[in-house]
Amino acid sequence: MGHFDQKLLPTAADVESAVARLKGVAVRTPLINAPVLDERLGARVFLKAEILQRTGSFKFRGAYNRISQIPADRRAAGVVAYSSGNHAQGVAAAAKLLGMPATIVMPDDAPKAKLARTRALGAEVVTYDRVGGADRAAIAEAIVKERGATLVPPYDDPMIIAGQGTIGVEIAEDLDKLGLKPDIVVVGASGGGLAAGVSLGIKSRAASARLFTAEPKDFDDTLRSFVRGERVANEKITGSICDALMSNTPGEWTFPINKELIGQGIAASDEEVGAAVRYAFNELKLVVEPGGAIGLASLLAGKLDGIVDIRGKTVVAILSGGNVDVEMYAKLIAG
Amino acid sequence: MGHFDQKLLPTAADVESAVARLKGVAVRTPLINAPVLDERLGARVFLKAEILQRTGSFKFRGAYNRISQIPADRRAAGVVAYSSGNHAQGVAAAAKLLGMPATIVMPDDAPKAKLARTRALGAEVVTYDRVGGADRAAIAEAIVKERGATLVPPYDDPMIIAGQGTIGVEIAEDLDKLGLKPDIVVVGASGGGLAAGVSLGIKSRAASARLFTAEPKDFDDTLRSFVRGERVANEKITGSICDALMSNTPGEWTFPINKELIGQGIAASDEEVGAAVRYAFNELKLVVEPGGAIGLASLLAGKLDGIVDIRGKTVVAILSGGNVDVEMYAKLIAG
Numbered sequence: 001m002g003h004f005d006q007k008l009l010p011t012a013a014d015v016e017s018a019v020a021r022l023k024g025v026a027v028r029t030p031l032i033n034a035p036v037l038d039e040r041l042g043a044r045v046f047l048k049a050e051i052l053q054r055t056g057s058f059k060f061r062g063a064y065n066r067i068s069q070i071p072a073d074r075r076a077a078g079v080v081a082y083s084s085g086n087h088a089q090g091v092a093a094a095a096k097l098l099g100m101p102a103t104i105v106m107p108d109d110a111p112k113a114k115l116a117r118t119r120a121l122g123a124e125v126v127t128y129d130r131v132g133g134a135d136r137a138a139i140a141e142a143i144v145k146e147r148g149a150t151l152v153p154p155y156d157d158p159m160i161i162a163g164q165g166t167i168g169v170e171i172a173e174d175l176d177k178l179g180l181k182p183d184i185v186v187v188g189a190s191g192g193g194l195a196a197g198v199s200l201g202i203k204s205r206a207a208s209a210r211l212f213t214a215e216p217k218d219f220d221d222t223l224r225s226f227v228r229g230e231r232v233a234n235e236k237i238t239g240s241i242c243d244a245l246m247s248n249t250p251g252e253w254t255f256p257i258n259k260e261l262i263g264q265g266i267a268a269s270d271e272e273v274g275a276a277v278r279y280a281f282n283e284l285k286l287v288v289e290p291g292g293a294i295g296l297a298s299l300l301a302g303k304l305d306g307i308v309d310i311r312g313k314t315v316v317a318i319l320s321g322g323n324v325d326v327e328m329y330a331k332l333i334a335g
Numbered sequence: 336m337g338h339f340d341q342k343l344l345p346t347a348a349d350v351e352s353a354v355a356r357l358k359g360v361a362v363r364t365p366l367i368n369a370p371v372l373d374e375r376l377g378a379r380v381f382l383k384a385e386i387l388q389r390t391g392s393f394k395f396r397g398a399y400n401r402i403s404q405i406p407a408d409r410r411a412a413g414v415v416a417y418s419s420g421n422h423a424q425g426v427a428a429a430a431k432l433l434g435m436p437a438t439i440v441m442p443d444d445a446p447k448a449k450l451a452r453t454r455a456l457g458a459e460v461v462t463y464d465r466v467g468g469a470d471r472a473a474i475a476e477a478i479v480k481e482r483g484a485t486l487v488p489p490y491d492d493p494m495i496i497a498g499q500g501t502i503g504v505e506i507a508e509d510l511d512k513l514g515l516k517p518d519i520v521v522v523g524a525s526g527g528g529l530a531a532g533v534s535l536g537i538k539s540r541a542a543s544a545r546l547f548t549a550e551p552k553d554f555d556d557t558l559r560s561f562v563r564g565e566r567v568a569n570e571k572i573t574g575s576i577c578d579a580l581m582s583n584t585p586g587e588w589t590f591p592i593n594k595e596l597i598g599q600g601i602a603a604s605d606e607e608v609g610a611a612v613r614y615a616f617n618e619l620k621l622v623v624e625p626g627g628a629i630g631l632a633s634l635l636a637g638k639l640d641g642i643v644d645i646r647g648k649t650v651v652a653i654l655s656g657g658n659v660d661v662e663m664y665a666k667l668i669a670g
Contacts, residue, residue: 330665
């Protein structure tokens with residue numbers, strides 16, 4: 001996608017097109033209800049298990065929706081992406097399914113498992129010095145120019161957003177089968193692609209649903225941008241266990257959607273995220289990476305208290321990813 | 336239930352009654368398909384995620400089916416059970432839902448998490464010295480007599496078997512929605528209650544399905560009993576990481592069913608089970624305890640090679656439980 005253009009913002013119709021494109025390709029992940037969590041929160045709680053998606057995170061959806069629309073004459077030149085990890089794997093897997101080469105620009109301090117898995121999916125990995133301030137976008141652009149490849153951005157793209165939106169449609173459909181509507185949906189935000197997509201998907205099916213972004217404390221740029229009414233940046237660029245949620249500002253394409261359809265955010269500390277990862281291990285038997293647990297963490301830590309009464313409501317959180325290093329996971333579940 | 340009586344063996348009709356009894360009470364657990372596992376095994380593989388059942392294992396189903404049929408005048412005296420862990424939690428949770436007191440006789444070397452969780456479900460826990468050879472059945476019987484309580488055996492009971500059988504019905508129903516029939520089903524066996532129930536449930540819906548029990552190496556009493564045509568015991572009583580699969584012999588009630596409907600078994604080593612637990616962490620993002628991974632372990636280790644060609648087939652394994660101590664889990668996933 002080129003530069004931001006208000007007129008090209010994705011709509012619910014783009015999400016429906018993505019649903020058709022991903023049918024039989026993406027895993028239709030289960031919407032999990034656990035009685036033990038319902039009891040704890042006093043609500044009917046559903047967890048969209050995107051940890052069970054191809055490559056262990058939701059990122060495959062947007063990547064496949066984007067890459068499958070690359071014209072035939074540009075496919076041989078392949079795709080390029082930059083990512084802290086999950087988008088990398090999503091792009092690599094989608095390109096592989098579509099028979100296209102993929103080059104991924106990744107921070108050299110990304111979790112080892114994410115680097116290894118991206119390579120295992122057949123992608124070429126180019127690392128850069130994130131903390132030192134190297135410009136990953138510039139590195140990716142250079143490769144794009146050199147090879148004539150197509151850049152697949154992590155979130156700031158209408159087709160990426162529409163692909164993530166299929167999650168919202170599936171949530172609404174699965175709840176509908178149970179005779180339910182989502183009252184409250186908590187969705188993690190980094191660049192905001194998941195949040196924008198899910199809000200489009202959910203709102204078109206259940207207009208009364210109230211959505212909230214969830215972010216790591218100190219990396220709550222979306223929350224603060226909602227308050228300010230414009231995009232603001234985080235001061236920190238490192239220092240959260242949520243390695244998947246460290247974008248510096250809300251996206252150009254994602255923020256207008258999230259501002260309109262969500263507009264409110266909550267944030268949780270590393271300790272609260274760790275407690276949620278541990279809770280998912282002990283009580284839910286699900287492996288969730290820190291960034292993927294931000295919504296659950298916010299609910300368990302009562303971050304909606306005083307904002308909205310969730311008791312008796314149908315509440316949804318998205319377990320957005322499960323790619324976590326063994327060492328960090330062992331530490332987190334030990335508490 | 337009283338002494339064994341061939342005429343009282345549970346049937347597919349008893350499983351159907353259990354389906355009605357458990358509706359809206361047990362979690363209808365998802366049947367998970369992971370493309371990465373399909374590729375690895377060259378088959379269409381489905382995992383019945385009983386790790387997502389109430390209390391983290393399938394045991395709740397049989398326990399609830401049994402306890403909910405206790406006559407009104409005997410409910411106040413409560414229930415008693417003996418168990419290495421998962422049955423304990425299943426009984427405690429079922430009794431709690433039905434408003435009945437529960438006393439559980441557990442080995443003093445059971446995983447700490449299982450002891451703690453059983454108490455957390457409101458049950459009274461009485462421990463015994465398993466390795467020293469204390470007779471847990473006798474201890475439970477003494478409590479039954481003293482209090483007039485009802486004994487809920489772990490597997491050797493028609494209603495327990497019928498309750499576990501609801502898993503088989505759900506597998507067949509969920510595959511049917513996808514236009515599939517189960518070709519091969521691998522089900523873990525200890526006392527054989529899960530295997531007997533699942534075989535009743537599956538065979539009534541998909542008569543051509545071929546079932547196999549899976550057991551830990553050196554604790555493969557069911558496999559050896561199939562070969563001998565009669566119930567034989569294990570020589571060892573300790574020494575497997577599969578703490579949930581250490582019954583000494585096949586059950587009196589379960590074996591006739593398993594002999595007729597299954598008749599073939601496979602076994603996997605502790606190393607192979609550990610590899611499956613690790614695979615489930617890395618690739619499936621599911622927390623599975625060693626005993627709960629025995630079917631997956633057998634498939635990953637190729638234990639069906641030379642017995643049946645699974646390529647292109649619809650293959651089902653049951654992830655029967657996910658209650659594992661943090662320390663053991665951290666060790667297993669580190670490899």
